[in-house]
Every structure is written in C-alpha cells, then in structure tokens.
Amino acid sequence: MLFSKVADSDTLSWVQSLPKTETHLHLEGALPYEELHRWKPAEFPRDPDFLHGEYRFQDFAHFETTLLGHAVPWFTSPERYHETTKAVIQKLQAQNVHYLETSFHIGILEIIGINGEEIIDAIKSAVPKDFSLRLFMGMVRNSYQGVGKKIIDDFPNWSALDGVDLHGPEDLPLEEWTERAWAEARQAGMEAKAHAGEFGSVENVRAVLDRLPITRLQHGNAVARDETLMNLVRERDITLDMCPVSNWKLRATSDWASHPLPRLLKAGVRCTVSTDDPLVIGNTVTDEYLAMAQFLGMSREEILQVARNGWIAAKVPEEQKRKSLEALD
Numbered sequence: 022m023l024f025s026k027v028a029d030s031d032t033l034s035w036v037q038s039l040p041k042t043e044t045h046l047h048l049e050g051a052l053p054y055e056e057l058h059r060w061k062p063a064e065f066p067r068d069p070d071f072l073h074g075e076y077r078f079q080d081f082a083h084f085e086t087t088l089l090g091h092a093v094p095w096f097t098s099p100e101r102y103h104e105t106t107k108a109v110i111q112k113l114q115a116q117n118v119h120y121l122e123t124s125f126h127i128g129i130l131e132i133i134g135i136n137g138e139e140i141i142d143a144i145k146s147a148v149p150k151d152f153s154l155r156l157f158m159g160m161v162r163n164s165y166q167g168v169g170k171k172i173i174d175d176f177p178n179w180s181a182l183d184g185v186d187l188h189g190p191e192d193l194p195l196e197e198w199t200e201r202a203w204a205e206a207r208q209a210g211m212e213a214k215a216h217a218g219e220f221g222s223v224e225n226v227r228a229v230l231d232r233l234p235i236t237r238l239q240h241g242n243a244v245a246r247d248e249t250l251m252n253l254v255r256e257r258d259i260t261l262d263m264c265p266v267s268n269w270k271l272r273a274t275s276d277w278a279s280h281p282l283p284r285l286l287k288a289g290v291r292c293t294v295s296t297d298d299p300l301v302i303g304n305t306v307t308d309e310y311l312a313m314a315q316f317l318g319m320s321r322e323e324i325l326q327v328a329r330n331g332w333i334a335a336k337v338p339e340e341q342k343r344k345s346l347e348a349l350d
C-alpha cells in the first residue's frame with residue numbers, strides 16, 4: 022500500500038469496510054510485483070523506487086518502458102495469466118473488492134502464439150465463485166494490421182469475451198476499423214470502453230464519443246474542461262473509470278489540486294476509481310480511496326458516491342447489486 026502511513030487508522034478501517042469495485046485494470050499491469058521478485062530476485066530487486074508513494078515517472082514513455090520491462094518477461098503462457106488472475110483476485114478480496122473489470126492486450130496473443138478464446142478460458146477459470154470478473158480485450162489505435170486483422174475480425178464471435186477497450190497513446194489517429202469493430206462488439210452484446218482524455222485533449226474525447234458507441238470512458242479527465250462534454254457523458258449515461266494515483270504518478274495531472282475527479286463528481290458525472298497498472302505504480306484500490314480522502318479533499322459522502330458508482334456501473338445480478346448498494350447506504 023502506498024498511502025497507509027499518511028492515513029489515520031479510522032479512515033483506513035472505514036475504507037476497508039466499504040464493498041468496492043475495480044473497473045479499470047490492465048491484467049499485464051496487475052501482476053503483484055512480489056511474484057516477479059520471487060521468480061527472479063536478482064533481476065527484479067525487492068524494493069524498486071517506482072513502487073514508492075512519492076515516485077513519479079518522467080512521462081508516459083518512461084512509464085510504458087518500465088511497465089513493458091516488467092510485464093513482458095512474465096506473460097509467456099496462458100498458465101501465467103491464470104496464476105496472475107488468481108493472485109490479483111486474492112489481493113482484491115482482502116481489500117473488500119468483489120467485482121473486477123480487467124483487460125488483456127491483443128498483442129500478447131501474437132507474442133505467445135495462442136488464440137483469444139484460450140486466454141479468456143485461462144483467465145476466467147481462475148475466478149472463484151464468490152467473485153465477479155468481466156474480461157475485455159484491449160487494442161491500440163493501430164492494432165488492425167498483420168495478425169491483428171484476423172483477431173479483430175473474429176472477436177465478436179467469442180462468446181466469453183465481455184467487451185473491448187481502446188488502449189494506449191491518444192496521439193495516433195482514430196482509424197475507420199475501430200468504428201466497425203466497436204459497433205460489432207455492441208451488436209454482440211459486449212461492453213465498449215475507450216481510453217481518452219488521460220493526456221489527450223477535449224477534442225480527443227469528443228472524437229471518441231462521436232465515433233465510437235462506448236458506454237465507458239477510461240480516465241476521461243479532459244471531460245472536466247468542457248461543459249458540453251460533461252453534458253454529453255451525463256446524457257449518454259457514460260461512466261468515467263478514473264485512476265487518480267496513476268494520473269499523479271504518470272503526470273497526467275500536474276498536482277493533486279488540479280485533479281478533475283471532485284469537480285466531475287459535483288457536476289453529476291458518474292465516476293469510479295481504479296488502479297490501472299499496480300505492477301509499476303505500486304497502488305491498491307485502498308490507496309485510491311485514501312488518496313480521495315487525503316489528497317483530493319473529498320468528504321466521506323463524496324467518497325461513498327464513488328463506491329456506489331462502481332456498483333451502479335457493474336454488470337452483476339440485481340440481487341448482488343442491491344446488497345452492495347444497501348451495505349454502502
């Protein structure tokens with residue numbers, strides 16, 4: 022945990038008592054670092070500086086290089102995905118988190134040389150009965166080439182896939198295939214997400230909202246800079262799955278005071294909080310809640326609303342949704 026030292030024990034136990042969700046997590050970026058250390062201690066030393074609370078990456082490229090350097094050596098087989106999913110869920114359950122939306126990256130299918138349904142099975146077979154996981158395939162804006170073409174043409178037939186997510190750098194153009202693939206995903210009953218407005222502009226978010234039938238924005242920080250965009254996400258009932266600690270450590274926000282979460286929440290935009298890539302950010306869901314209390318100056322009522330939003334956005338049986346919301350009330 023990054024921020025347990027700055028929180029008082031009362032806040033810590035209050036956060037622990039809330040039934041929570043995690044709805045923005047890259048599975049390759051979710052491997053608990055200690056697993057990596059246990060595997061190759063000489064290569065991955067016990068306490069690297071990037072896992073510390075005060076550490077900030079120089080920029081997105083620096084973060085990405087660090088992430089790939091730690092994730093790529095590990096994710097070499099479906100078994101590794103299976104093991105990782107188990108470890109991730111155990112950590113979440115210990116924090117009173119009972120619902121997870123996570124994505125695997127399309128590129129891994131080519132690297133490992135397996136098909137999509139195999140990886141989905143490896144991940145989903147690791148989920149215990151008392152936990153809900155929905156699985157997304159993440160693609161980047163130029164994924165429709167080489168082997169990627171066949172995978173993207175095929176995925177709408179994968180019945181066990183719950184949705185798609187547009188990952189990665191926002192400076193590449195939004196290509197025509199994305200519109201087709203996202204529309205097919207929706208027709209197949211899948212959820213459709215996209216990363217936008219993390220480092221990208223208001224125009225970037227607007228383009229994604231205009232062209233893709235998304236139900237969820239990943240980050241979406243830039244929405245707070247434009248009144249019409251705020252109206253649009255409210256009208257379309259789009260949830261923003263935000264990651265304040267990731268934003269701070271990657272410098273998507275210059276400082277805590279300018280993070281848009283409190284402002285968006287006050288404006289009635291449905292926001293949740295999640296960890297993004299804890300493998301190199303070092304955060305937990307609990308840290309995200311502590312950050313809301315300590316650094317974003319949010320009241321307990323506001324923080325409770327964020328927890329509620331997670332369950333409102335979650336696709337779980339009505340009974341589970343009702344019970345979780347009642348527990349929060």
Ligand SMILES: [Zn+2]
Pocket residue numbers: 045047216239297
């Ligand atoms: Zn992300």
